Amino acid sequence: MKGKWLPVVVASLAVLLASGYGYTADKPIKLGFVYIMSGPAATYGQFAKQGADLAIDEINKKGGINGRKVEAIFEDDTGKSDVGIRLVRKLVYENEVDAVMGIDSSGVAAAVTPVMKELKTPLIITHAAVPDVTGSLCNRYTFRIDLSINQNVAMAAAIAADLKAKTWSTVGPDYSFGHQSWEYFQKYLSKKKPGVTFLPDAEAAFPPPATTDFSAFITKVMNSKADGVVISLWGGNLIDFVRQASDMGFFDGKREVLMTLGAATEVLTALKDKMPLGIWVGTRYWFQANDTPINKAFVEAYKKRFEVFPSYNAHGAYAAVKAYAAAAKKAGSTDKEKIVDALEGLSLELPIGPTTIRAEDHQAISDGTWGQTAADPAIPIRILKPMRHFAGKDITPSVEETGCKMK
Amino acid sequence: MEGILANVLNGLSWGMLLFLISVGLTTVFGVMGVLNFAHGSLFMLGAYLCMQFVRWLGSFWLGLLLGPPLVATLAVVIERFLLRPLYGRDVSFQLLLTFGLMLFLDDGVRLIWGAAYHVVTPPEILAGVVPLFSQTYPVYRIFLVVLGPLVGAALWAFFAFTRWGKTLRAAAMDREMAEIIGVRVPVMFTAVFAFGAWLAALGGALAAPHQSVGPAMGEHIIIESFIVVVIGGMGSFPGAFVGALILGLLSSFGTTLLPDVQMALPYMLLALVLLTRPRGLFGEDV
Numbered sequence: 001m002k003g004k005w006l007p008v009v010v011a012s013l014a015v016l017l018a019s020g021y022g023y024t025a026d027k028p029i030k031l032g033f034v035y036i037m038s039g040p041a042a043t044y045g046q047f048a049k050q051g052a053d054l055a056i057d058e059i060n061k062k063g064g065i066n067g068r069k070v071e072a073i074f075e076d077d078t079g080k081s082d083v084g085i086r087l088v089r090k091l092v093y094e095n096e097v098d099a100v101m102g103i104d105s106s107g108v109a110a111a112v113t114p115v116m117k118e119l120k121t122p123l124i125i126t127h128a129a130v131p132d133v134t135g136s137l138c139n140r141y142t143f144r145i146d147l148s149i150n151q152n153v154a155m156a157a158a159i160a161a162d163l164k165a166k167t168w169s170t171v172g173p174d175y176s177f178g179h180q181s182w183e184y185f186q187k188y189l190s191k192k193k194p195g196v197t198f199l200p201d202a203e204a205a206f207p208p209p210a211t212t213d214f215s216a217f218i219t220k221v222m223n224s225k226a227d228g229v230v231i232s233l234w235g236g237n238l239i240d241f242v243r244q245a246s247d248m249g250f251f252d253g254k255r256e257v258l259m260t261l262g263a264a265t266e267v268l269t270a271l272k273d274k275m276p277l278g279i280w281v282g283t284r285y286w287f288q289a290n291d292t293p294i295n296k297a298f299v300e301a302y303k304k305r306f307e308v309f310p311s312y313n314a315h316g317a318y319a320a321v322k323a324y325a326a327a328a329k330k331a332g333s334t335d336k337e338k339i340v341d342a343l344e345g346l347s348l349e350l351p352i353g354p355t356t357i358r359a360e361d362h363q364a365i366s367d368g369t370w371g372q373t374a375a376d377p378a379i380p381i382r383i384l385k386p387m388r389h390f391a392g393k394d395i396t397p398s399v400e401e402t403g404c405k406m407k
Numbered sequence: 408m409e410g411i412l413a414n415v416l417n418g419l420s421w422g423m424l425l426f427l428i429s430v431g432l433t434t435v436f437g438v439m440g441v442l443n444f445a446h447g448s449l450f451m452l453g454a455y456l457c458m459q460f461v462r463w464l465g466s467f468w469l470g471l472l473l474g475p476p477l478v479a480t481l482a483v484v485i486e487r488f489l490l491r492p493l494y495g496r497d498v499s500f501q502l503l504l505t506f507g508l509m510l511f512l513d514d515g516v517r518l519i520w521g522a523a524y525h526v527v528t529p530p531e532i533l534a535g536v537v538p539l540f541s542q543t544y545p546v547y548r549i550f551l552v553v554l555g556p557l558v559g560a561a562l563w564a565f566f567a568f569t570r571w572g573k574t575l576r577a578a579a580m581d582r583e584m585a586e587i588i589g590v591r592v593p594v595m596f597t598a599v600f601a602f603g604a605w606l607a608a609l610g611g612a613l614a615a616p617h618q619s620v621g622p623a624m625g626e627h628i629i630i631e632s633f634i635v636v637v638i639g640g641m642g643s644f645p646g647a648f649v650g651a652l653i654l655g656l657l658s659s660f661g662t663t664l665l666p667d668v669q670m671a672l673p674y675m676l677l678a679l680v681l682l683t684r685p686r687g688l689f690g691e692d693v
Contacts, residue, residue, distance in 0.1 A: 042517065046521070046522045206666070213424075215421070219414060222542060236524050239619040240618045247536055248545060252543075269523070270525060272526070
């Protein structure tokens with residue numbers, strides 16, 4: 001009996017060992033993504049997923065990261081902080097991901113950032129712009145690859161300084177993002193152009209994010225004495241606002257208008273020719289901002305696969321995956337601590353342009369683009385013409401200013 | 408002065424849109440005793456169908472005409488096969504069902520049309536603007552201000568003067584008695600539910616040129632509609648009209664005059680009404 005069974009046991013053991021060995025060698029790198037995938041802002045999650053999928057497929061086609069395939073797990077945080085924290089924990093403890101990426105809402109980003117210290121896992125934020133995550137809340141494991149409020153609003157202020165408007169007001173969503181955008185705009189513009197004045201908050205307009213009828217806010221701003229308005233609404237809010245404001249004569253040329261996220265392709269795609277011409281608009285990434293081969297290849301591949309132009313959120317997710325891959329290559333490992341060390345000070349070429357992740361506060365520094373809305377018969381949406389480019393170092397606050405202390 | 412007039416028009420046009428949605432909600436509640444959480448989703452469906460017809464046929468009016476009856480047809484199926492088995496049971500079953508329907512419809516819309524925002528252009532005749540002192544005002548909003556009272560008057564006449572309207576009121580007042588004297592209450596309930604859905608979808612189709620069409624657009628408006636219905640009095644028709652007007656004007660003037668508490672104003676009013684007149688402004692005392 002013994003003799004009969006021995007070869008079977010040996011063979012099974014051999015198979016087990018072989019498959020076990022193979023398992024470690026080919027074990028994929030797991031990246032966890034957290035975005036808003038349902039509800040009114042779901043279009044942002046959809047774009048981000050496309051950007052991440054594109055980057056991962058490109059990497060896997062070339063043999064993966066350090067010879068290992070990359071796998072993605074997507075989760076829907078519904079824009080809520082508690083859900084975001086739960087999902088990040090789940091991704092780390094249950095799915096054993098090597099890194100977490102994503103986060104649309106600034107509220108979720110600010111809530112998740114402190115948790116990363118406990119999870120000891122790198123987080124690369126790709127959309128949320130709240131200054132604190134690379135400022136007062138900064139920590140060893142949290143990075144941001146996209147432009148922050150400060151960087152975007154610094155460009156708005158630079159453009160506003162060259163315009164004629166003397167009294168500025170704002171229309172911004174009534175939560176931290178809208179209020180912080182306004183706060184930094186005042187701070188930067190008053191430094192650049194000391195003579196300008198700003199309406200007090202009570203005379204500016206802060207519609208709640210659930211607003212669908214903006215008429216009262218539009219009337220309020222039009223009847224104020226402001227001759228310049230900076231608008232930080234985004235997504236569906238911005239679409240509704242622009243259409244209703246156009247009808248009410250808001251864009252009649254009597255006031256200068258800046259939209260900090262007006263060049264988001266999801267907004268421009270919905271509005272098409274309803275987007276007024278000659279408005280200064282900003283974004284975190286503009287697909288025509290530069291002619292580098294890497295940007296051209298990204299836009300072409302994206303357009304071919306998804307039949308739309310890449311939005312800034314698509315770029316954010318794409319950039320985060322590419323940054324992770326670059327860090328893993330630099331570190332020669334996917335050990336979480338080594339990845340963090342490699343991400344600090346990492347320089348890489350992204351579609352948006354050359355990007356460096358500042359070691360001191362983990363904020364990515366890349367060049368920014370604003371532009372005036374213009375029509376182009378070859379493209380179904382509004383484009384930016386003329387464009388103004390800003391060097392990353394000129395729009396990024398110094399580390400002291402951010403209030404970030406890593407230790 | 409022009410600020411005041413613009414605020415009045417802003418408040419009225421928003422109020423009228425709210426009225427169209429609330430009146431369906433309050434009718435369904437008044438006659439059937441069903442609190443329909445999915446009402447906002449039917450509103451959303453109306454907007455999406457209108458958008459789809461505009462894409463296919465190129466006419467907003469056809470979208471307005473064809474979309475709402477489709478939603479009403481869906482409502483017939485919902486009432487007949489999902490809601491009807493629950494009438495005898497605890498009211499929480501109905502709430503759970505309509506809440507589930509809301510989630511189901513919201514995600515269904517996302518599966519069919521995707522998560523992106525869509526824009527519907529108003530018909531040419533309503534697309535322009537009229538001068539309003541130094542500003543301009545959109546014709547479409549004035550159209551809403553006019554249309555609201557017309558729909559309201561038509562509904563009131565229907566309930567007050569027609570045989571069907573009177574029968575409905577009778578069934579709402581005492582279901583058993585109505586059945587005894589020969590009213591076919593189940594058929595009537597189906598009709599009322601479909602009618603409420605038609606009104607919601609009509610509101611959605613009318614809202615489509617005015618706001619972006621996207622998933623969950625119904626969630627925003629259903630909360631305000633519930634406030635309107637409670638303030639006006641559950642099941643009360645004039646209540647819905649007055650409640651919607653008050654809420655519309657409160658939001659437009661509140662934004663200008665009391666920006667700090669603007670968001671809380673509808674809830675403060677709601678609390679005030681519940682404290683002083685728990686059955687709402689037009690609710691009948693028991």
